[in-house]
Amino acid sequence: MAVGARSGHDEPEDRPERDESPAGGTAVPPEDDGAAPGVGRPPKKQRSFWVELPLLVGIALVLALLIKTFLVQAFSIPSDSMQNTLQRGDRVLVDKLTPWFGSEPERGEVVVFHDPGGWLEDTATPEPNAVQKFLSFIGLMPSSEEKDLIKRVVAVGGDTVECKENGPVKVNGKSLDEKSFIFPGNTPCNDKPFGPITVPDGRIFVMGDHRQNSLDSRYHQELPGQGTVSNDEVVGRAVVVAWPVGRWATLPVPDTFDQPGLNAAAVMAPAALGVAGALPLVLWRRRRLTAGRTAG
Numbered sequence: 412m413a414v415g416a417r418s419g420h421d422e423p424e425d426r427p428e429r430d431e432s433p434a435g436g437t438a439v440p441p442e443d444d445g446a447a448p449g450v451g452r453p454p455k456k457q458r459s460f461w462v463e464l465p466l467l468v469g470i471a472l473v474l475a476l477l478i479k480t481f482l483v484q485a486f487s488i489p490s491d492s493m494q495n496t497l498q499r500g501d502r503v504l505v506d507k508l509t510p511w512f513g514s515e516p517e518r519g520e521v522v523v524f525h526d527p528g529g530w531l532e533d534t535a536t537p538e539p540n541a542v543q544k545f546l547s548f549i550g551l552m553p554s555s556e557e558k559d560l561i562k563r564v565v566a567v568g569g570d571t572v573e574c575k576e577n578g579p580v581k582v583n584g585k586s587l588d589e590k591s592f593i594f595p596g597n598t599p600c601n602d603k604p605f606g607p608i609t610v611p612d613g614r615i616f617v618m619g620d621h622r623q624n625s626l627d628s629r630y631h632q633e634l635p636g637q638g639t640v641s642n643d644e645v646v647g648r649a650v651v652v653a654w655p656v657g658r659w660a661t662l663p664v665p666d667t668f669d670q671p672g673l674n675a676a677a678v679m680a681p682a683a684l685g686v687a688g689a690l691p692l693v694l695w696r697r698r699r700l701t702a703g704r705t706a707g
Contacts, residue, residue, distance in 0.1 A: 482508050484646070485653065486523055486559065492619035492626070493561060494594050496521065496662070502654035503561070503662070507647040515642050516564045516615050518582065519668030523646040524617075526558040529634050530626070561649060562617035562627050563592070566610045568642075573606025574599055580618075581606075583674070588667040594621040603629040614639040 488501040497503065505523050516522050566572035566582050579586040580599045589599060602623045610616050616639050619625025628638035652660045 482506075486561065486649070488561065491624050492621050493521070493563070494621040494624070496563075496592055496620045497561070497649075497652065498658065500655075501652050501658060503649040504651050504653050505647040506650045509648070516567065516645050516648070517664070517668075518564055518567055518570075518673070519664035520564045521561060521649040521662050522564055522615075522617070523559050523561045523649060524640050525644045525646065526560060527631075527634070527636070527640050527644050530560060530631060531558040559646065562619050562625070564615050565618050565628075566608075566616040568610050568612040568614055570610045570616070571607050572610065572616050573608065574604055575606075576601055576604045578604075583672070585670060585673045589665075591665050591667075592620050594623070597622040600629065605629045605632065608632070608637050608639075610639050611636060613642050615642065615645070616640075 483504045484507055485502050486505055488497045488499055488503065491499055503521075503523075565580060565587075570582050571584075572580065572582050574580040578599070580589065581587070587599075593599065599622060608616065614636055616628045618627045618629065628640070631638035649662050651662060652658050
């Protein structure tokens with residue numbers, strides 16, 4: 412009797428188990444994992460939320476400290492010296508990352524810096540409570556124990572800066588147009604004319620935008636550095652007003668600080684190139700004259 416072929420949908424034939432063990436050996440029984448046939452392994456028991464909470468808090472604190480130390484930090488504006496750019500009570504975010512890569516303060520930037528010494532000696536420091544100390548530790552509040560200031564960089568190392576009565580502030584002989592950021596009704600420096608001052612290398616000359624209400628570099632010229640601030644004292648550049656929400660704004664460099672010829676190095680460059688180009692010609696001419704005299 413002929414047997415027809417089975418399709419893939421038919422029930423399989425009952426066949427004896429094949430012995431796949433090596434010749435002469437014994438079959439290895441299937442591994443028994445202790446579970447009942449047809450039942451999977453029981454799921455792993457999850458840890459309680461309250462057990463994981465301390466770990467999550469610890470990770471958050473470490474991240475906050477890293478961000479505060481290397482990336483950004485929040486600072487509160489305590490005075491009116493930077494009006495109208497910054498108002499008392501504003502919170503600004505300060506970029507602390509770029510200085511780690513060798514970046515130095517530039518003209519026109521708003522920077523936070525530690526008291527160079529003697530600027531805030533008469534300013535009372537309130538005693539912070541435990542909550543304020545904790546928030547300061549993780550970078551959500553500025554440290555009340557550190558005396559920090561915020562001003563605008565007007566000149567950098569190598570620059571010559573001055574301001575005569577009724578005149579504009581001049582950097583390397585170039586007048587600054589400060590109308591876009593100076594406090595309305597203020598004069599550039601009538602309360603305290605100064606200069607010319609040559610800013611030492613590695614230091615900056617700073618001024619507040621509210622000129623008639625800012626004890627800035629002009630008022631500390633009797634101190635070492637003639638009121639300038641060391642780049643090492645700079646915490647970082649203020650880049651954005653983060654709070655209150657209604658005052659959110661970036662803090663760009665005003666256009667007047669990008670005007671041609673303001674850079675002292677750029678001013679000197681044409682003269683230096685001229686001297687460098689003329690020197691070989693002068694030496695060649697002197698050599699020819701000397702050779703002519705020797706031959707005669």
